[in-house]
Amino acid sequence: xxxxxxxxxxxxxxxxxxxxxDPRTWTVRIAPSLAAYSDLAKLDGMxxxxxxxxxxxxxxxxxxxxxxxxxxxxx
Numbered sequence: 001x002x003x004x005x006x007x008x009x010x011x012x013x014x015x016x017x018x019x020x021x022d023p024r025t026w027t028v029r030i031a032p033s034l035a036a037y038s039d040l041a042k043l044d045g046m047x048x049x050x051x052x053x054x055x056x057x058x059x060x061x062x063x064x065x066x067x068x069x070x071x072x073x074x075x
Contacts (some may be wrong), residue, residue: 013040017068023058029065031073042059 003069004021013019019040022031044048067073 007036007064012037013062017073019043020065020068021061022065023055023061026055027042029068029074031068032075033073 004014010019013031013034018034020029021027022029026048028043028046028048030040034040035044065074
């Protein structure tokens with residue numbers, strides 16, 4: 001089992017596929033439609049502080065990123 005603990009606002013964006021985590025680089029991805037919000041835009045490309053032992057549990061993040069890209073919310 002795995003999960004990410006996110007603030008309420010970030011969790012809502014994650015659920016709407018406007019925020020994702022790239023499991024190849026363990027960095028945050030933000031939808032281009034959020035670029036006007038500077039507090040959110042600065043998160044784009046930021047690495048997560050996650051222990052390397054958890055990297056192997058990336059299959060859900062990979063699926064989530066794929067869905068976000070399929071819905072054309074993330075490039």
